[in-house]
Amino acid sequence: MKRIRNTSKRIGSIQFAYMSPEEKRDLSATKIITPDTYDDDGFPVEMGLMDTHLGVIEPGLRCKACGGRVDECSGHFGHIELAMPVIHIGYVKEIKKLLRSTCSECGRLLLEEEQIKEYLERMSEMRRMGAGPIDIRYFAKDISKEARKNERCPHCRSEQRKIVLDKPSTFREEKTKLTPKEVRARLERIPDDDLWALGINPEVTRPEYMVLKVLLVPPVTVRPSITLESGDRSEDDLTHKLVDILRINQRLRENRDVGSPQLIVEDLWDLLQYHVTTYFDNQTSGIPPARHRSGRTLKTLIQRLKGKEGRFRQNLSGKRVNFSSRTVISPDPWLSINEVGVPIKAARELTVPLKVTPANIERSKELVENGPSPTKDGKYMAGATYMIRPDGRRIKVTETNSETVAEKIEPGFTIERGLQNGDIVLFNRQPSLHRMSMMAHEVKIVPGKTFRLNLAVCPPYNADFDGDEMNLHVLQSEEARAEAKVLMIVQEHILSPRFGGPIIGAIQDHISGLFFLTYNNPSFTRKEVVSIFSNLKTGRFPQAVEEDGERIWRGKDVFSYFLPEGFNIEFRASICEKCDECEKKGCEHDAYVVIEDGKLLAGTIDENAVSAFSGEIVDKIARDYGTDEARRFIDQVTKIALGVITLRGFTTTIEDEEIPEKAAEQIESVLRKAEKKVGHLVEAYKRGELEELPGRGQRETLEVKVMKELGKARDHAGQIASRHLGMSNNAVVMAKTGARASMLNLTQMAGAVGQQAIRGERPSRGYEERTLSHFKRKELGAKSKGFVRSSYKEGLDPLEYFFHSMGGREGLVDTAVRTSRSGYMQRRLINALEDLMVSNDGTVRNTADTIIQFMYGEDGIDPMRSKRGDALDMDDLIRDFKKRGDE
Amino acid sequence: MAKDKELNILKHGLVPEHRLLPTEEEKEVLDGLGVDRENLPKILISDPAIQQLVKVHGDINVGRIVEIKRKSRTAGVAKAYRLVVKRE
Ligand SMILES: [Mg+2]
Ligand SMILES: [Zn+2]
Ligand SMILES: [Zn+2]
Numbered sequence: 001m002k003r004i005r006n007t008s009k010r011i012g013s014i015q016f017a018y019m020s021p022e023e024k025r026d027l028s029a030t031k032i033i034t035p036d037t038y039d040d041d042g043f044p045v046e047m048g049l050m051d052t053h054l055g056v057i058e059p060g061l062r063c064k065a066c067g068g069r070v071d072e073c074s075g076h077f078g079h080i081e082l083a084m085p086v087i088h089i090g091y092v093k094e095i096k097k098l099l100r101s102t103c104s105e106c107g108r109l110l111l112e113e114e115q116i117k118e119y120l121e122r123m124s125e126m127r128r129m130g131a132g133p134i135d136i137r138y139f140a141k142d143i144s145k146e147a148r149k150n151e152r153c154p155h156c157r158s159e160q161r162k163i164v165l166d167k168p169s170t171f172r173e174e175k176t177k178l179t180p181k182e183v184r185a186r187l188e189r190i191p192d193d194d195l196w197a198l199g200i201n202p203e204v205t206r207p208e209y210m211v212l213k214v215l216l217v218p219p220v221t222v223r224p225s226i227t228l229e230s231g232d233r234s235e236d237d238l239t240h241k242l243v244d245i246l247r248i249n250q251r252l253r254e255n256r257d258v259g260s261p262q263l264i265v266e267d268l269w270d271l272l273q274y275h276v277t278t279y280f281d282n283q284t285s286g287i288p289p290a291r292h293r294s295g296r297t298l299k300t301l302i303q304r305l306k307g308k309e310g311r312f313r314q315n316l317s318g319k320r321v322n323f324s325s326r327t328v329i330s331p332d333p334w335l336s337i338n339e340v341g342v343p344i345k346a347a348r349e350l351t352v353p354l355k356v357t358p359a360n361i362e363r364s365k366e367l368v369e370n371g372p373s374p375t376k377d378g379k380y381m382a383g384a385t386y387m388i389r390p391d392g393r394r395i396k397v398t399e400t401n402s403e404t405v406a407e408k409i410e411p412g413f414t415i416e417r418g419l420q421n422g423d424i425v426l427f428n429r430q431p432s433l434h435r436m437s438m439m440a441h442e443v444k445i446v447p448g449k450t451f452r453l454n455l456a457v458c459p460p461y462n463a464d465f466d467g468d469e470m471n472l473h474v475l476q477s478e479e480a481r482a483e484a485k486v487l488m489i490v491q492e493h494i495l496s497p498r499f500g501g502p503i504i505g506a507i508q509d510h511i512s513g514l515f516f517l518t519y520n521n522p523s524f525t526r527k528e529v530v531s532i533f534s535n536l537k538t539g540r541f542p543q544a545v546e547e548d549g550e551r552i553w554r555g556k557d558v559f560s561y562f563l564p565e566g567f568n569i570e571f572r573a574s575i576c577e578k579c580d581e582c583e584k585k586g587c588e589h590d591a592y593v594v595i596e597d598g599k600l601l602a603g604t605i606d607e608n609a610v611s612a613f614s615g616e617i618v619d620k621i622a623r624d625y626g627t628d629e630a631r632r633f634i635d636q637v638t639k640i641a642l643g644v645i646t647l648r649g650f651t652t653t654i655e656d657e658e659i660p661e662k663a664a665e666q667i668e669s670v671l672r673k674a675e676k677k678v679g680h681l682v683e684a685y686k687r688g689e690l691e692e693l694p695g696r697g698q699r700e701t702l703e704v705k706v707m708k709e710l711g712k713a714r715d716h717a718g719q720i721a722s723r724h725l726g727m728s729n730n731a732v733v734m735a736k737t738g739a740r741a742s743m744l745n746l747t748q749m750a751g752a753v754g755q756q757a758i759r760g761e762r763p764s765r766g767y768e769e770r771t772l773s774h775f776k777r778k779e780l781g782a783k784s785k786g787f788v789r790s791s792y793k794e795g796l797d798p799l800e801y802f803f804h805s806m807g808g809r810e811g812l813v814d815t816a817v818r819t820s821r822s823g824y825m826q827r828r829l830i831n832a833l834e835d836l837m838v839s840n841d842g843t844v845r846n847t848a849d850t851i852i853q854f855m856y857g858e859d860g861i862d863p864m865r866s867k868r869g870d871a872l873d874m875d876d877l878i879r880d881f882k883k884r885g886d887e
Numbered sequence: 888m889a890k891d892k893e894l895n896i897l898k899h900g901l902v903p904e905h906r907l908l909p910t911e912e913e914k915e916v917l918d919g920l921g922v923d924r925e926n927l928p929k930i931l932i933s934d935p936a937i938q939q940l941v942k943v944h945g946d947i948n949v950g951r952i953v954e955i956k957r958k959s960r961t962a963g964v965a966k967a968y969r970l971v972v973k974r975e
C-alpha cells in the first residue's frame with residue numbers, strides 16, 4: 001500500500017462493535033495451527049506464529065501477504081480456530097447483563113411486547129433529540145435492569161432461574177455450570193429486534209461474538225522476537241502466550257475428536273479459557289497470573305496499554321525527543337540568571353538548523369569549513385555537522401570533506417550547526433510541578449561535563465547540587481526561539497504566579513554576605529572595595545566618604561550603588577527582634593530598612609530584602625522597574641555578596657553552639673524543674689485530681705499539660721542558650737538573617753532537643769502499656785514518653801536516640817506518602833484542566849467555547865502580577881501618596 | 888418532612904443568591920459575555936435552587952437563564968450565569 005502524505009481528513013464517526021468470526025477470518029492473512037515458531041534452520045514455520053504472512057521483522061525478507069519490506073509492511077493479522085468456544089474476559093459483565101435480562105428458553109427480552117415497543121420508541125426519540133451513545137447506553141442499562149425483575153418469561157411463560165457469575169468467567173444457573181458453548185447458544189437466541197433495546201445495534205454486530213470461536217493473532221511487528229548476542233532468539237510475551245493457547249487448543253481438539261472422557265475435555269477447555277483470559281489480561285482477579293520461566297509475570301495485551309508504563313501514558317501522551325541532553329548540574333556564580341553553562345561535549349552534539357540565505361551565506365560556509373568539532377586556540381568554536389540540500393538529502397560534514405562541502409553551499413540549503421553562546425534553549429528539572437520548572441536560558445559554552453546554573457535559579461527548579469541532573473532542549477525554529485525568549489526566559493519568572501512574590505533571588509551565602517555588607521554600616525578600604533567589585537564588570541565605583549583624611553566606603557553606600565534611581569521602600573528586616581514598640585528608622589538592632597531615592601538609609605539587607613520567596617526589594621524592582629532591571633539587580637547583588645563573604649571569610653563550627661558552663665547549669669536546672677513538675681502532674685492524674693480542660697478527660701488533660709510544660713522547658717533552655725549566642729556567631733547570623741537554619745535548630749544543638757512526637761502525640765505504643773521494656777508499665781513521666789533532655793551537641797543517650805529515631809522515621813514516611821499522593825492529585829488536576837484557556841474577555845473557556853469561569857479566578861487578576869495575591873500593594877501606594885504630598 | 892413548604896434553601900447562608908434572569912435582560916447578558924446561550928454552564932431544572940425559584944415565579948422553562956451571585960474570597964462578589972436544562 002502506498003502511503004498518502006500531507007492529506008488531512010476529518011474523522012466523521014467511530015463505531016465500536018464485537019468482531020464476528022467471519023470478519024476475523026476475512027481479516028486474517030493466514031490461519032495459525034502450529035505452536036512452533038522457527039524451524040531448525042531458523043526460518044519461520046508455515047502457519048506458525050512467525051509465518052511471514054504476518055509481516056516481517058528481519059531486514060531483507062519480504063512479506064508474503066503484500067510483498068513489502070520491513071519498513072513498507074506494517075504487518076497483517078492471522079487467526080486461530082479455537083477447538084471450543086471461550087469467553088472473552090473483557091465482556092463478562094456485558095454477557096452477564098444479557099443472560100440475566102433475556103429468557104433462558106426463547107431468548108426474548110424479559111419484558112412485555114408493549115413495554116419493549118414503548119422503550120424502543122423512547123430510545124429513537126432520544127436519538128432524534130441528539131442523545132449520544134453514552135446516553136443510549138445508560139438507558140439500555142435501565143431497560144435491562146427492568147427486565148431482570150421478571151421471574152417468568154412474558155413470551156413463553158418459562159420460569160427464569162438466577163444466573164450468577166463465578167469470577168472470573170464461569171456462569172452458573174442455580175449450581176449448574178453454563179459452558180461457554182451454552183452461553184453462546186443463549187446469546188444466539190436473542191432476536192435482533194430485542195437487541196436494540198439492550199443497546200446493541202444488530203446491523204453491525206451480534207452478542208454471541210463475545211464468546212470467541214476465532215482468536216485474532218496480532219502481526220509479528222506487534223510482537224517482534226529479539227535476537228540476543230549469543231544468537232539465541234527470545235520471543236515476545238504475547239508470542240509465548242499464543243504458543244500456550246495453540247498447544248492447549250491442539251490437545252483439546254485431539255481429545256474431543258477421539259472421544260476422551262468428558263472430564264478430561266472439560267479440564268482442557270478450562271485451561272484454554274485460562275490461557276485466552278490471561279492473553280487478554282494477565283491481572284484478572286481470581287486467577288493466578290501467567291508467568292515466564294524466570295518467574296516474571298507476562299505482559300499481555302491489557303498490560304501493554306494500562307498504567308504509567310502503558311502505551312498511552314508512556315508513548316502517546318508523552319514521547320522521547322531529539323535535540324535534548326541530560327547531565328549533572330553544578331553551580332556557577334559568575335553566570336547571569338538568564339544563562340546556562342553547556343559543556344563543550346554537549347554543545348557539539350546538539351544542533352540548530354540554520355537556513356542559508358544570501359545574508360548569512362558567508363557565515364554558513366565558515367561554519368561548514370570549520371568541520372564538526374573545530375577549536376580556536378584550544379577553545380570551543382561552533383562547527384557544522386550536517387548540510388541538507390533542498391531536496392532533503394543530508395550530507396555529513398567530516399574533518400576531511402568540510403572544505404569541499406562548504407563550496408557547494410547555496411542559499412536555500414540548511415546546515416546544522418553546533419551550539420554557540422547566546423543560543424536560546426529550554427532547561428528543565430523534574431518533577432515539573434510549575435511553569436518555572438522549565439525556563440529558557442541563553443547558552444554559555446563551558447569546559448567540563450556538567451550543566452552550570454546561577455545559584456539564584458535554584459529555588460524555581462528546586463535544584464541542589466548533591467547529584468541532581470537536568471535536561472536541556474535546543475529549540476529548532478525561529479518562531480520557537482522568539483516565543484521562548486519572550487515568554488520563558490528566566491527573568492520573566494522572577495515573580496512567581498504561585499504566590500505573587502519573587503521566586504528567584506538571593507540564597508544562603510548571598511544573604512549572609514549582604515548582611516556583613518550592611519549590618520551596622522561597616523567601612524571598607526579601597527583595597528577591599530576593589531576586591532569586592534572585581535566580581536563585577538563595571539568601571540564605576542560607589543560613593544566614598546572622607547574619614548581621618550582617608551577615603552573609605554560604607555557598606556550601605558556600596559549596596560545603594562545597585563539600587564535603581566528614585567527607589568523607595570520601607571520594611572522590617574529578617575533580623576528584627578519584634579520589639580514591643582518599633583523604633584523604625586532608629587532601631588537599635590539596625591533591623592528596620594529604609595530606602596529613599598535609591599539610598600539605603602537604615603537597616604540591614606537580609607532575607608526579607610533580597611531572598612527568593614520573601615525579598616521585598618527584588619519584588620518591588622521587578623514590579624516597578626521591569627524584569628531587565630530585576631535581573632541586573634539580582635546578578636550584581638549576588639556577586640557583590642559573594643565578594644563580601646569571600647573577603648571576610650565565613651564558616652561555622654561545633655563551637656558556635658558552645659555556651660558557658662553557667663548557662664549549661666541554668667538549662668540543667670530548668671529541665672530538672674520541668675521534669676519535677678511533670679512528676680507532680682502525673683501524681684495528680686493518678687489521684688484523679690487534675691483540673692480537666694474543657695472537652696477533655698483526665699488522661700487527655702495530662703497529655704496536654706505535660707506537652708505544654710516540656711515545650712516551655714525546651715523554649716526556656718533555648719532562650720538561655722541564645723542569650724550567649726550573639727550576632728558575632730556565624731551560626732546565629734545564618735539563622736537570624738534567614739540564610740540557613742533557624743534559631744530552633746541552634747537551641748536544639750546548644751540547649752535541649754525536646755519532646756519527640758508521633759502523630760502529634762507523645763510516643764505511647766511499643767510494649768504492653770509502655771514504650772520500651774526499660775520502663776515500668778503505665779509510666780507517664782517525661783523520659784519514658786520521648787522527652788529528649790540532651791542537646792545534639794552533648795549527644796543523646798540510647799533511649800533518647802530511639803525516640804528521636806521514631807520521630808525521624810515518621811517524617812520520612814510522611815514525605816514519601818505525601819509526594820506520591822500529591823503527584824496523583826496533580827495528574828488528575830492537569831488532565832481535567834489542560835485545555836482550559838483564559839480568553840481575551842477574561843472568561844475561562846474550554847475548547848468547545850463553553851464558559852467554565854466568568855472571570856478568571858473570579859477577580860480576573862493574574863497572580864504573577866499580583867502582590868501576594870492582591871491586585872494592589874496598598875501599603876506601597878499609601879506611602880507613595882504621602883511622599884508626594886510632602887513634596 | 889411535614890414542614891417542606893416552609894424550607895427555603897435559598898435563604899440558607901451557604902446557598903448563593905439565585906435570581907431568574909428576566910427574558911428582557913437575557914440579550915444584554917449574553918451580548919456582554921459574547922456567547923451563545925448554549926455556551927453557558929448548565930443547571931438542572933431539578934436542582935433544588937431552581938425548584939425553589941419555581942415556587943416564586945411559577946413554572947420555569949428549559950432555556951431560561953439564572954443569575955447566581957456568590958461571595959468570593961478574591962473578588963468580593965462574583966456573578967455567574969447558568970442555563971436551565973433538563974436531563975437527557
Ligand atoms: Mg538533590
Ligand atoms: Zn505485508
Ligand atoms: Zn421465553
Ligand SMILES: [Zn+2]
Nearest residue numbers: 579583587591
Ligand atoms: Zn526594631
